[in-house]
Structures are given as C-alpha cells and as structure tokens.
Amino acid sequence: MNRLWTPAWIARHVAMVVLVTGFLGLGWWQVSRAAAGNAISWGYAVEWPIFAGFVVFVWWREVRHTLRGRAETTDAPGQASAPAGTPADAPTRPVVRRPVRVARGSAAADGAEDGDLAAYNHYLQWLNDNPGAKPGDYPG
Incomplete structure (x- = not known):
C-alpha cells in the first residue's frame, strides 16, 4: 500500500x-x-x-x-512469485524478441545477386557519383 x-x-x-x-x-x-x-x-x-x-x-x-x-x-502464500533465477525485487517485464529473417528464393541462399537488386544498386551508385544530377538524368 x-x-x-x-x-x-x-x-x-x-x-x-x-x-x-x-x-x-x-x-x-x-x-x-x-x-x-x-x-x-x-x-x-x-x-x-x-x-x-x-x-x-x-x-x-x-x-x-x-x-x-x-x-x-513477493513470495507470500497464495500469491504468484517471480520466475526461478530472478531476484525477488526485480520487476517482471515482457520479453522482447527480435524478428526472424528468412532468405527468400534460392538466389539469396546461394549468395548470387538478383538482377533488379543489382540494377538498383547501380542506380544508387550513379546518384552517389553524380551529386548534382536529377534522378531523371540517369542514363540506365
């Protein structure tokens, strides 16, 4: 109280x-x-x-x-106690888990690049190499 x-x-x-x-x-x-x-x-x-x-x-x-x-x-009779291995004064908090990442397709599993991904990376590299250029100026 x-x-x-x-x-x-x-x-x-x-x-x-x-x-x-x-x-x-x-x-x-x-x-x-x-x-x-x-x-x-x-x-x-x-x-x-x-x-x-x-x-x-x-x-x-x-x-x-x-x-x-x-x-x-608390460990009073008739009341719930903390899980085993935790101190009695430690607050119980929900466990936060990280998402599981799953590779899609056999190309990602083999390490080979996807054609669309390679084209997009080339486009990003071109934008990085030409800082004053507009996206519409891309020759590819």
Missing part, C-alpha cells in the same frame, strides 16, 4: 480528484443551461459524467495494476 503514496502517485490521486470534480461541475453547469432552454446542453450534461467515470476507471485500473505488480514479486 505504501507504493500508492509516492510523489508520482500523490500527483495522480490529486489529478483524479480535480478532474472528476471539474467534470461533474461542468455536467451540473450543462444541466442548468439545459433547464434554461438550451436543448443541446442535455447531450453535454450526459457526456461530462461519462468523462468523470472514465477518469475513475483509468485511475482504478492503474491502482490495481500497481498493486498486482507488487504482489507478483
């Missing part, structure tokens, strides 16, 4: 209270405008409490995520 009382979390708690109070206040303001005859304000009177509910939903989800993250790294 102490994890929710760091300076960053205190700022999140304050922001949640300010946003919810502000959104509900704006909703009440729209209700008063709608009661005065502004028909479109009825729609806004419904939207502002929904925005406040969304702020509470995100805040509650982050609180649960933070508390759940701490529970996974």
Whole structure:
C-alpha cells in the first residue's frame, strides 16, 4: 500500500480528484443551461459524467495494476512469485524478441545477386557519383 503514496502517485490521486470534480461541475453547469432552454446542453450534461467515470476507471485500473505488480514479486502464500533465477525485487517485464529473417528464393541462399537488386544498386551508385544530377538524368 505504501507504493500508492509516492510523489508520482500523490500527483495522480490529486489529478483524479480535480478532474472528476471539474467534470461533474461542468455536467451540473450543462444541466442548468439545459433547464434554461438550451436543448443541446442535455447531450453535454450526459457526456461530462461519462468523462468523470472514465477518469475513475483509468485511475482504478492503474491502482490495481500497481498493486498486482507488487504482489507478483513477493513470495507470500497464495500469491504468484517471480520466475526461478530472478531476484525477488526485480520487476517482471515482457520479453522482447527480435524478428526472424528468412532468405527468400534460392538466389539469396546461394549468395548470387538478383538482377533488379543489382540494377538498383547501380542506380544508387550513379546518384552517389553524380551529386548534382536529377534522378531523371540517369542514363540506365
């Protein structure tokens, strides 16, 4: 529970209270405008409490995520523990894997260059050798 009382979390708690109070206040303001005859304000009177509910939903989800993250790294009975070989205080993070590169065709496997690739490399070499030239000036 102490994890929710760091300076960053205190700022999140304050922001949640300010946003919810502000959104509900704006909703009440729209209700008063709608009661005065502004028909479109009825729609806004419904939207502002929904925005406040969304702020509470995100805040509650982050609180649960933070508390759940701490529970996974402790070795209390009935709770999940960190994988074997990792320190107890190390945060668990998803593994990032690199993509697998597969050579296409037998030409790439044999080391021979593709005809289109060779032509493109020749074009790039020509552009490099002629820095002031335009691509339309290429003789090939």
